[in-house]
Amino acid sequence: MATLPIIQIRKGYFKTKITSLRLKSTGVTSFGDELQSIIDDLIETLEKSKIAVGLSAPQVGILLRISLINLDLERKKPTIVLINPKIISLSGKKDKKKESCLSVPGYRGEVERRYKLEIEAKDRFSKSQKIKTEGFLARVIQHEIDHLDGILYIDRMKDPNKLEPVDFF
Ligand code: CO
Numbered sequence: 001m002a003t004l005p006i007i008q009i010r011k012g013y014f015k016t017k018i019t020s021l022r023l024k025s026t027g028v029t030s031f032g033d034e035l036q037s038i039i040d041d042l043i044e045t046l047e048k049s050k051i052a053v054g055l056s057a058p059q060v061g062i063l064l065r066i067s068l069i070n071l072d073l074e075r076k077k078p079t080i081v082l083i084n085p086k087i088i089s090l091s092g093k094k095d096k097k098k099e100s101c102l103s104v105p106g107y108r109g110e111v112e113r114r115y116k117l118e119i120e121a122k123d124r125f126s127k128s129q130k131i132k133t134e135g136f137l138a139r140v141i142q143h144e145i146d147h148l149d150g151i152l153y154i155d156r157m158k159d160p161n162k163l164e165p166v167d168f169f
Contacts, residue, residue, distance in 0.1 A: 001044045004060040006102045011163075014104075014154055021103055022150040025056075025063040027084045031126045035064075039081055039124050042068055047075045051168055052102050054140045056147035059103050067144035071137060085121035085145050092116035092134060098164075099143060099153045105169040109157045113142050 009021055016022070028035060038057065046055040046068050053073070057066040070079040092115030100108040116134040119141060123129055133141070143153055154160055 002041050003048050004041050004045045006045070006055075006059050007061055008103050008105050009152070010105075011107070014152075014160070020058050020061045020063060021147070021152060023058065023063055024150050025058050025065045025148045027065050028122075031083075031122075031124070036124065038062060038064070039066065039068075042066065043079050043081075046070055046079060049102065051100075054144040055102065056144045058147055058150070065148045067141075067148060069137070069140055069144060071140065081124045082119070082121040082141070082144070083124065083126070085119050085141070085148070087142075087145060088118040088120055088130075090114040090117050090142075092138075095135075095139070097136075097139060099139070100166065100169075101143070101153055102169075103147075104152060104154060106165055106167075107154075107163045108166050109154060109160070109163045111143075111153050111156045112158065113139050113156075117141060119145075 053071050054069045057064045065084045067082045068079050094112050095115045096110050096112045098108045099111050117138040118132045120130050
């Protein structure tokens with residue numbers, strides 16, 4: 001297992017498109033040993049972070065459709081692994097909350113997203129799972145699936161000038 005370096009985009013470079021953070025990732029088709037070690041390393045990278053609630057493979061330069069979620073910063077709950085996640089439905093009210101991202105260090109900004117979602121994804125052993133959720137978890141899943149399509153939260157801000165500096169990175 002290894003902790004992987006996170007690819008970061010800094011202010012002044014937010015419109016740069018040629019970085020793995022801006023590319024569309026490819027679906028996972030092989031669930032063998034190599035995928036298992038990538039997932040182990042992603043889990044370690046996420047769980048060692050004191051602030052991250054999600055991590056997606058393109059953030060470490062691997063352009064595969066893999067997203068991880070762990071809302072428990074004490075890491076007492078297992079990390080959820082989503083392979084090839086697909087949004088089945090987005091519903092509920094439009095909800096505005098501040099988001100931040102390990103790949104955009106030093107900032108946070110308000111993003112409007114739908115409050116409820118339903119997704120379908122595979123787990124690390126290729127078993128299909130459906131997740132229906134709302135609120136913060138629904139937001140984090142949307143943020144992570146965006147990473148698989150090369151979209152960062154700063155792209156979804158109504159006013160990108162309203163990015164706020166924060167010191168928790
Ligand atoms: Co992010």
